[in-house]
Amino acid sequence: MLANQIGYFSLIFGLIFSFLLIIVSVKNFNDDNKGIDHKVLSLSFLQFFFVLISFLGLIFSFINSDFGNETVFNNSHTTKPLFYKISGTWGNHEGSLLLWLLVLTLFIFLFLIKSNEQPKKYRILTLLFQQIIIIGFFLFLLKTSNPFSYLFPIPKEGLGLNPILQDPALAIHPPILYLGYVGSSIIFSSSLSAVTQNYISKKWALHIKKWILISWIFLTLGIMLGSIWAYYELGWGGFWFWDPVENVSLMPWLTLTALLHCVLVLERRLALSNWIVILSITTFTMSMCGTFLVRSGILNSVHTFANDPERGIFILVFLFVLIFLSLGIFFLFHKEKNQISNKIFWLSKESSILINNWFMMYFLSVVLIGTTYPIFLDVISSQKISVGPPFYQKLIAPFLIPFLIFMTIGPKLNWIKSKIEKKFSLIIFFIISTFLSFLILRKLSSEMLFNTVLISSAFYLFFITIKDLFIKKFNNFAQSIAHFGFSMLILSILFNSMLSLEIITNIKVGEKFNFKKGQIFFERLEKDESSNYSSVIGHFKINNNKGKIIYLKPELRIYNQPTTITSEADIKTTLLADTFLVMNLVKGKEYFNIRYQVKPFMIWIWISVILLSLGGLMSLFKKKYEN
Amino acid sequence: MYGKKVKLRVLFLTLILGSLTLSIFLILQSLKENVVYFQSPSKIKSLDEIIKKKIRVGGMVKKQSVTINANEINFIITDFKNEISVTYSGAVPNLFAEGKGVVAEGFLKDRNYFLATKILAKHDENYMPPEVKETLGDK
Numbered sequence: 083m084l085a086n087q088i089g090y091f092s093l094i095f096g097l098i099f100s101f102l103l104i105i106v107s108v109k110n111f112n113d114d115n116k117g118i119d120h121k122v123l124s125l126s127f128l129q130f131f132f133v134l135i136s137f138l139g140l141i142f143s144f145i146n147s148d149f150g151n152e153t154v155f156n157n158s159h160t161t162k163p164l165f166y167k168i169s170g171t172w173g174n175h176e177g178s179l180l181l182w183l184l185v186l187t188l189f190i191f192l193f194l195i196k197s198n199e200q201p202k203k204y205r206i207l208t209l210l211f212q213q214i215i216i217i218g219f220f221l222f223l224l225k226t227s228n229p230f231s232y233l234f235p236i237p238k239e240g241l242g243l244n245p246i247l248q249d250p251a252l253a254i255h256p257p258i259l260y261l262g263y264v265g266s267s268i269i270f271s272s273s274l275s276a277v278t279q280n281y282i283s284k285k286w287a288l289h290i291k292k293w294i295l296i297s298w299i300f301l302t303l304g305i306m307l308g309s310i311w312a313y314y315e316l317g318w319g320g321f322w323f324w325d326p327v328e329n330v331s332l333m334p335w336l337t338l339t340a341l342l343h344c345v346l347v348l349e350r351r352l353a354l355s356n357w358i359v360i361l362s363i364t365t366f367t368m369s370m371c372g373t374f375l376v377r378s379g380i381l382n383s384v385h386t387f388a389n390d391p392e393r394g395i396f397i398l399v400f401l402f403v404l405i406f407l408s409l410g411i412f413f414l415f416h417k418e419k420n421q422i423s424n425k426i427f428w429l430s431k432e433s434s435i436l437i438n439n440w441f442m443m444y445f446l447s448v449v450l451i452g453t454t455y456p457i458f459l460d461v462i463s464s465q466k467i468s469v470g471p472p473f474y475q476k477l478i479a480p481f482l483i484p485f486l487i488f489m490t491i492g493p494k495l496n497w498i499k500s501k502i503e504k505k506f507s508l509i510i511f512f513i514i515s516t517f518l519s520f521l522i523l524r525k526l527s528s529e530m531l532f533n534t535v536l537i538s539s540a541f542y543l544f545f546i547t548i549k550d551l552f553i554k555k556f557n558n559f560a561q562s563i564a565h566f567g568f569s570m571l572i573l574s575i576l577f578n579s580m581l582s583l584e585i586i587t588n589i590k591v592g593e594k595f596n597f598k599k600g601q602i603f604f605e606r607l608e609k610d611e612s613s614n615y616s617s618v619i620g621h622f623k624i625n626n627n628k629g630k631i632i633y634l635k636p637e638l639r640i641y642n643q644p645t646t647i648t649s650e651a652d653i654k655t656t657l658l659a660d661t662f663l664v665m666n667l668v669k670g671k672e673y674f675n676i677r678y679q680v681k682p683f684m685i686w687i688w689i690s691v692i693l694l695s696l697g698g699l700m701s702l703f704k705k706k707y708e709n
Numbered sequence: 710m711y712g713k714k715v716k717l718r719v720l721f722l723t724l725i726l727g728s729l730t731l732s733i734f735l736i737l738q739s740l741k742e743n744v745v746y747f748q749s750p751s752k753i754k755s756l757d758e759i760i761k762k763k764i765r766v767g768g769m770v771k772k773q774s775v776t777i778n779a780n781e782i783n784f785i786i787t788d789f790k791n792e793i794s795v796t797y798s799g800a801v802p803n804l805f806a807e808g809k810g811v812v813a814e815g816f817l818k819d820r821n822y823f824l825a826t827k828i829l830a831k832h833d834e835n836y837m838p839p840e841v842k843e844t845l846g847d848k
Contacts, residue, residue: 317800444732451736455744466747468765473743477736586800588779595779638803647803666803673777677800 086151089139090230092132093180096187097220099129100213111206118194118202122209126194129216130187137184140229141171149240152231153177159242159643161614169253170243175393176229178256182373183219185257185264190216193268193293200289207275208268214407215267218400226393242643245615251311259304259331263369265297266334269341270366273359274408278415282358287349292702294345298338299698305331306691317649317664319584319679321687324471329453330372333446337365340442342698343435350497351432356416357439363408370401375453434492441485448477479536482572486539489568490546493561508546515541537576543569560704564697571690574683583680588673600626602678615641617650620665620674634663636676660684745814750791759817766793766823767812775807786811786823797825 103125110119140153144167149155157174158167171177190212197205223229246252272290276282308331313321322328341361347354374397452469459465491508519537523530547566551559585597595602605621618638625631637650651664662679747765766786774785781798784807795813805811805828815825 319800440728444728447732448736451740455740466765467744468747469740470743470745470763473739476743477739586798588777588782593779649803664800666801666805668775668777668782668801668805670807671775671777673779675782675801 085139085142086230089136092136096129096132100217107206126191130191133184133187137180144171150233150236152233153229155233155237155240157243158240166248172256173247176227179223180229185260186216189268204275204279204281208272211271211274222396226396245641245646245648251307255307258300262297262301262304266365266369268293269362273362274411277359282355287345291345294342295698295702298342299695301335302695314651317651324474326453329449330375334365334368336442336446340439343438347432347435431495431497437488483536483539486543490543511545512542540569540572560697560701564694567690567693574686578683581682585678588675590672615639636663636665655685749788750793751788754791765812765814770807770811772807793823795823795825
């Protein structure tokens with residue numbers, strides 16, 4: 083109970099500090115001091131500190147199973163393991179927003195102490211813009227989703243956390259993803275403040291690039307964790323379903339990736355400054371849209387917990403205020419720079435980065451339209467529709483071909499202007515890649531031509547980046563690693579989707595099922611008990627024709643609170659392929675519905691994403707961009 | 710006649726506008742082909758013509774209608790006014806059960822028979838897809 087009170091009042095204190103901060107920093111803005119007043123720094127720290135206390139208060143209530151707290155009551159249960167009691171704190175609407183707020187206050191504090199070399203007015207304005215967002219979130223929490231509401235009389239037992247969320251990957255997925263989302267708010271505030279101060283410069287580019295990289299790395303890893311979770315927990319045997327909720331996390335990633343490349347141009351050549359501001363605004367809007375679409379319950383998906391129209395309207399209004407405010411500021415203040423280097427030649431690094439941006443924007447509009455069109459149609463004509471994966475695949479896959487080729491050639495070009503001579507190796511590698519993919523694909527008949535071209539371009543990028551990694555001796559290592567990771571990602575996804583084997587059948591205990599390449603034998607069932615669920619474990623023996631035997635033990639869990647059945651897939655991972663088996667129960671029947679899959683190169687998908695973020699990380703610790 | 714800068718700008722703008730129109734056209738075109746409409750059993754009964762495209766049907770799984778064998782599962786989706794028989798061979802989500810809400814994706818064979826290619830997973834006992842809720846009204 084005490085933790086609950088402390089949490090609530092700390093939250094209110096945090097809000098008060100917002101107003102204090104605004105007053106003090108406005109005063110500081112107009113005085114003659116060169117640096118930022120120490121009061122501003124300490125107030126910002128105190129604000130973070132109180133939100134942290136509030137967050138710890140909520141965690142404590144969860145650990146203690148204090149069911150007098152409504153959030154705890156709705157999302158926890160005494161028999162839940164400690165780890166999931168803690169992760170349950172942000173596994174729900176209220177707690178996850180408190181986490182958003184915590185990261186917001188942490189990031190602005192870090193921004194203030196890390197930006198010493200920047201002009202005072204720019205720093206203070208960034209703080210002010212950030213405080214507007216922070217106040218918005220405080221009000222949203224206190225008004226529509228207070229994590230510390232009381233319940234009386236105090237219930238004896240909680241409702242429990244949705245069992246599919248009781249999972250290690252999903253325990254860390256929201257915090258990591260939020261670090262990415264919230265990082266984009268810093269980019270948003272600081273580019274607005276840079277516009278008003280006319281401070282968009284090479285120095286600013288160098289400084290904001292760090293924040294862009296940090297958000298990008300976390301967003302990339304956050305999306306990957308969600309995807310890993312979906313792969314083994316949902317039992318659909320895939321890692322990306324073009325589900326609206328996945329899409330809303332991909333959208334800020336696309337704009338952030340575009341921004342990441344643009345800021346290099348700004349850093350080098352002081353061009354594209356207006357475009358960068360627009361991208362920053364878009365990225366943050368996309369992050370907010372993500373929160374709005376997920377939290378308002380408009381989207382029909384895994385993440386739809388409680389729906390509350392009031393919340394949706396609040397975020398929608400808040401979002402519109404932010405968009406109009408930022409666009410207003412942009413149009414009022416932005417200036418045509420006298421760009422000395424206005425000349426852009428067609429064959430240069432700048433133009434290849436522009437091409438990258440064009441593709442990113444195209445991918446963004448595909449995902450955006452695919453995700454929002456059903457919502458609009460529902461509002462306009464109350465017709466229910468859904469847009470399936472083929473839509474995205476058809477529109478994105480063909481464009482990957484030129485995208486990959488530009489991605490290979492782009493980094494080879496010089497800034498300003500370059501010549502096509504001396505690029506002999508580029509041509510040789512292109513021929514090798516085409517030949518190789520033709521050889522590989524000869525045996526796979528489906529859509530031969532298209533796949534050959536697509537895989538050739540992926541191989542092209544793959545080989546060229548490998549060559550760079552070995553030959554160029556750590557020159558621009560970060561970029562090569564990231565691009566290499568991307569080529570590997572595309573290759574593993576393509577081979578994975580082309581070579582996957584899937585068998586779905588209904589089977590009884592003791593039965594055998596023969597398929598073309600082997601046999602599945604359902605040996606027996608075993609029962610087991612855990613603290614908050616009991617489970618039925620199936621023992622399967624799989625023979626493939628080559629005489630290899632694999633034992634798989636998928637599990638059905640019956641959770642006590644809330645009473646839910648989940649399937650835990652059993653996955654055997656090797657470097658070459660994952661073997662995946664999941665079983666489902668059809669209630670009241672003795673048949674089990676099983677899905678057996680062999681998914682080649684699965685682990686390489688995760689490894690490539692890690693390489694991709696590793697590239698970002700290396701770039702973060704590099705002093706300056708090298709040519 | 711015009712300066713080099715103006716020419717470059719015009720070229721740039723044409724390129725942007727051109728590619729924008731092209732991509733919007735592509736997206737809308739593809740949207741038309743890939744949209745899956747949601748129908749209720751009653752709506753299907755009143756159709757003038759059988760829809761050849763992939764659709765979704767939602768409602769309740771009728772009690773005592775599920776039969777299962779090694780290859781397929783047969784059941785009936787009802788919205789308490791009309792019903793439709795469904796045949797499905799594929800993975801079934803855990804929450805698929807008699808008397809519960811269901812959404813099946815697939816192709817109509819005739820007004821009374823639906824060949825499902827996918828049964829959508831739901832994640833919570835009490836959760837019901839908004840489409841189904843609307844179809845069922847207050848029941």
